[in-house]
Amino acid sequence: MAEHVILFTGPMGAGKTTAIQNLSEIEVVRTEANNSERHIVDKETTTVALDYGEILVDGDEKVRLYGIPGQQRFSFMWSILKKRAKGMILLVNSDAPDPIGEMTFFLEEFRELYDRGGVVIGITRADVVAGPTLAEFSEALERTNPGLVIPVFTVDPRNRDQMENVLLALIVNIEMREAFGMLTATETA
Amino acid sequence: MTIDGNYVAPEPAPQPGSFPVSVGWTQAAIAISSVMVLKTPMNLRMSIEMHGPLLIDFEHHAFAWSTPLEHFPVDAVHTGLETVPGGAGAPPMFELPGQDLDGLLWQIGLNSFDGAPAFWLSPGERYRLTRWPNLTQHSHNMRQVKMIAVLGNAYVSTTELAGYSGVDVGEAQRLVNALSLMRILSRSAEAPAVPMAPETAAAKRQSLFGRLRKRLGRTDG
Numbered sequence: 001m002a003e004h005v006i007l008f009t010g011p012m013g014a015g016k017t018t019a020i021q022n023l024s025e026i027e028v029v030r031t032e033a034n035n036s037e038r039h040i041v042d043k044e045t046t047t048v049a050l051d052y053g054e055i056l057v058d059g060d061e062k063v064r065l066y067g068i069p070g071q072q073r074f075s076f077m078w079s080i081l082k083k084r085a086k087g088m089i090l091l092v093n094s095d096a097p098d099p100i101g102e103m104t105f106f107l108e109e110f111r112e113l114y115d116r117g118g119v120v121i122g123i124t125r126a127d128v129v130a131g132p133t134l135a136e137f138s139e140a141l142e143r144t145n146p147g148l149v150i151p152v153f154t155v156d157p158r159n160r161d162q163m164e165n166v167l168l169a170l171i172v173n174i175e176m177r178e179a180f181g182m183l184t185a186t187e188t189a
Numbered sequence: 190m191t192i193d194g195n196y197v198a199p200e201p202a203p204q205p206g207s208f209p210v211s212v213g214w215t216q217a218a219i220a221i222s223s224v225m226v227l228k229t230p231m232n233l234r235m236s237i238e239m240h241g242p243l244l245i246d247f248e249h250h251a252f253a254w255s256t257p258l259e260h261f262p263v264d265a266v267h268t269g270l271e272t273v274p275g276g277a278g279a280p281p282m283f284e285l286p287g288q289d290l291d292g293l294l295w296q297i298g299l300n301s302f303d304g305a306p307a308f309w310l311s312p313g314e315r316y317r318l319t320r321w322p323n324l325t326q327h328s329h330n331m332r333q334v335k336m337i338a339v340l341g342n343a344y345v346s347t348t349e350l351a352g353y354s355g356v357d358v359g360e361a362q363r364l365v366n367a368l369s370l371m372r373i374l375s376r377s378a379e380a381p382a383v384p385m386a387p388e389t390a391a392a393k394r395q396s397l398f399g400r401l402r403k404r405l406g407r408t409d410g
Contacts (some may be wrong), residue, residue, distance in 0.1 A: 004397060056404070057397070057400050058400050063397075063401065092307070125223065130286075149318050150321075151321035153323050153325045160324040165334075167401075168331065168407065169333060171401060172338045173341060175396060176335075176339055180343045
């Protein structure tokens with residue numbers, strides 16, 4: 001069976017679970033637990049192992065969508081999942097205390113995924129608060145990762161059309177990076 | 190073209206084989222491009238027949254218009270164009286923050302110059318993206334997404350872009366014009382051609398992008 005693993009990463013409360021629920025054609029497998037950090041993000045539950053959804057492409061070929069837990073103490077799950085992934089959708093909520101810092105942190109943690117696949121960054125809740133502009137996110141990327149042209153979009157994880165755009169942009173960008181010989185040796189699924 | 194603070198003079202006559210200035214949004218694109226490179230703070234007010242005044246505040250990268258961009262009139266008739274002094278002390282032309290200017294520039298760039306190179310571009314150049322446009326906010330098709338992905342990964346000429354993306358040169362040129370007007374394209378006359386791995390029939394069939402697009406019903410190109 002052909003499979004393509006896409007990771008959804010980013011801090012707690014960025015909208016990873018919602019994004020996967022919106023894209024998945026199956027009922028999403030969720031591992032939620034009570035959120036003990038409501039002083040950081042005010043929601044009742046949070047992902048503790050992973051979320052899982054999938055899109056059937058053709059026959060038995062699937063795009064597998066994995067959402068990782070956002071807190072760093074679950075980083076052992078990050079290591080397991082990133083080995084299988086082809087690309088990453090990094091969601092960062094604009095109303096986080098330091099959204100640009102969160103973006104650069106997760107990008108650094110998952111840098112190998114960029115090198116052998118691709119990354120798209122989605123800025124969520126940009127319509128709720130006046131956080132950094134997209135240009136400021138891009139400038140920060142250029143400072144920390146000179147020469148990388150990573151797609152950065154504002155996105156509402158509840159909007160299926162927007163999430164499809166993000167997913168398709170990730171996949172075509174990976175294919176173009178491959179076509180221009182820009183990927184390092186792969187261990188993609 | 191000259192700009193004296195309140196008046197934008199008519200553009201010079203197009204050269205044979207060049208773009209027809211009167212078509213669509215060409216005049217607006219020329220004016221916007223010119224104001225954006227000026228050191229003097231300046232804004233624009235355009236009159237669009239049947240669509241009311243279009244106000245652009247460059248300092249705040251914003252615009253105001255009663256016509257929603259999803260109803261962008263590709264064949265608008267421009268009945269007037271004037272510059273408005275901007276900068277500190279100048280009253281705002283409209284209530285800020287307004288709408289993000291990128292969405293308007295995207296539409297104007299795509300719908301000007303009739304598929305010919307924008308007047309500020311030079312023959313022999315190759316282009317590469319400096320950042321992706323915010324595609325979730327701009328009306329677009331999948332051919333444009335593929336072209337943008339090409340431009341994000343290599344310096345290419347318009348002809349190469351068209352060839353790598355499977356579109357005609359005019360369509361590729363419209364996209365280059367738009368991204369250039371948005372100032373998210375770097376240009377180089379020295380950048381060498383970058384070969385793309387040949388897309389065999391098997392590779393084309395195996396493109397996940399193509400198959401997933403089809404699966405999601407995104408067959409718009």
